[in-house]
Amino acid sequence: MSYAPVIFIKGKNLAEVWEKSIIELWNKGIEIKTEYNEMSKDCTMIMEIEEPFSEPRIHKAGIIGSYKTLIEYVNEILEGIHDKYVEEGKWPYTYHERLFNYKFGENTINQIDYILEKLKETPYTRRAQAITWKPWNDTKIDDPPCLQRIWLRVFQNRLVMHTTWRSRDALKAAFMNMYALTELQKRIANELNVEIGKYVDISNSYHIYERDYETVEKIIKTFYKRSWDERTLTTEILKKYII
Numbered sequence: 001m002s003y004a005p006v007i008f009i010k011g012k013n014l015a016e017v018w019e020k021s022i023i024e025l026w027n028k029g030i031e032i033k034t035e036y037n038e039m040s041k042d043c044t045m046i047m048e049i050e051e052p053f054s055e056p057r058i059h060k061a062g063i064i065g066s067y068k069t070l071i072e073y074v075n076e077i078l079e080g081i082h083d084k085y086v087e088e089g090k091w092p093y094t095y096h097e098r099l100f101n102y103k104f105g106e107n108t109i110n111q112i113d114y115i116l117e118k119l120k121e122t123p124y125t126r127r128a129q130a131i132t133w134k135p136w137n138d139t140k141i142d143d144p145p146c147l148q149r150i151w152l153r154v155f156q157n158r159l160v161m162h163t164t165w166r167s168r169d170a171l172k173a174a175f176m177n178m179y180a181l182t183e184l185q186k187r188i189a190n191e192l193n194v195e196i197g198k199y200v201d202i203s204n205s206y207h208i209y210e211r212d213y214e215t216v217e218k219i220i221k222t223f224y225k226r227s228w229d230e231r232t233l234t235t236e237i238l239k240k241y242i243i
Helices: 014-028 067-078 083-087 095-100 111-121 174-192 210-225 235-241
Strands: 006-011 030-033 039-049 102-104 107-109 129-131 147-155 158-165 195-209
Touching (some): 014 210, 039 174, 095 102, 111 174, 147 174, 158 174
Parallel strands (some): 006 039
Antiparallel strands (some): 030 039
């Protein structure tokens, strides 16, 4: 019987690790059916990023849309700029809404505030986590959250973040997900007055959809044809897009 492989990648920064993950998934992943009437190349992926804010932090191939889109996505998670769509019933959730304003019955909890309070009280705690899943709701919708949990802990004055994803589009979501979640890591570290530690990213299903096979083949060829400087950018590029 063939199972989806478990692949582990370790590297210095976001751009390096994401690029390696695409290559390894493409070379070692197996084809599995999806619920969308197509196949996918799939694996379980564990990525360890030692210095998530070291430059170059941006991989050009990981940006879906423009650099302005990346900034908007960060603001969606950190500032809740699209939470209004949840309130209006247009979206079933946003990550900001689930992390900062998790609703259950008549109650709400800001899980990030809880994490901050817990880590201030006990930096080495194993309980500083936040979840997104609502079994009474998410089992009934077509597009439930991919991000399931974040977990944080302070080691030697450095804040480590782990994120766990049930499902992940490696090509069209993973890089921007990691970029935005590490921005959250940075914000929490600043609130705690500690340094930013490593970021560990775990995807139960890390996949490329069949519709994107040709695109991925072309992208991987560019990895080998272009220099590292041509494939990546520093975050300096984003300044002109920030209002």
